[in-house]
Amino acid sequence: AHAGQTYGDVTTVNGSIRVEAGAKASDATTVNGSIHLETGASIGNAETVNGSIRGDERVRAASVQTVNGSIRLGSGSQVGDIETVNGSIFVDRGSSVGKDVETVNGAIGLVDTDVAGGISTVNGDITVGVGSHVRGGITVEKPTSNWMPVSMKQRKPRIVIGPNAVVEGPLVFKREVVLYVHKRSEERRV
Secondary structure, eight states, X not given: OOTTOEESOEXXXXXXXXXXXXXXXXXXXXXXXXXXXXXXXXXXXXXXXSSOEEEOTTOEXXXXXXXXXXEEEOTTOEEEEEEESSSOEEEOTTOEESSOEEOSSSOEEESSOEESSOEEESSOOEEEOTTXXXXXXXXXXXXXXXXXXXXXXXXXXXEEEOTTOEEOSOEEESSOOEEEEOTTOEEOOO
């Protein structure tokens, strides 16, 4: 998709998709490839199965989802929800997420980001970084035998609530975690 243009769905099976700076597309879907949203790109849903999703600054998306890949969104981005199964999630300064941020096996990192929903993981570390605000709480689910062999020693997820960060809603840890709360952060239980 080219800069300044508006497109319908952009779909491929074995290839990557790039939405150029300032371009708009309804949806971008691939199975075996990455999705790159350049600065100011706007899209409905960005979905891949085996690939990463990268958004430069000020991207807009209704949802960003992958199964086996990481998601990285640049500063000033606005997305509805973010989800991956096996991959990390990073959202940079001044961004907002209208719903939830979810992963099963991957780290989640936020810097000065507003999340209207909650954050959830099973095996990943979570960093609610400086100046971030999470309104829907944090949940760490208990792994099932489908995700991790019972005999395997389980690593404890590390949860960090950084300086000037606010977490509203419940902190629900259904397994043992290591929790770090910066003395200048604020936890509110609703």
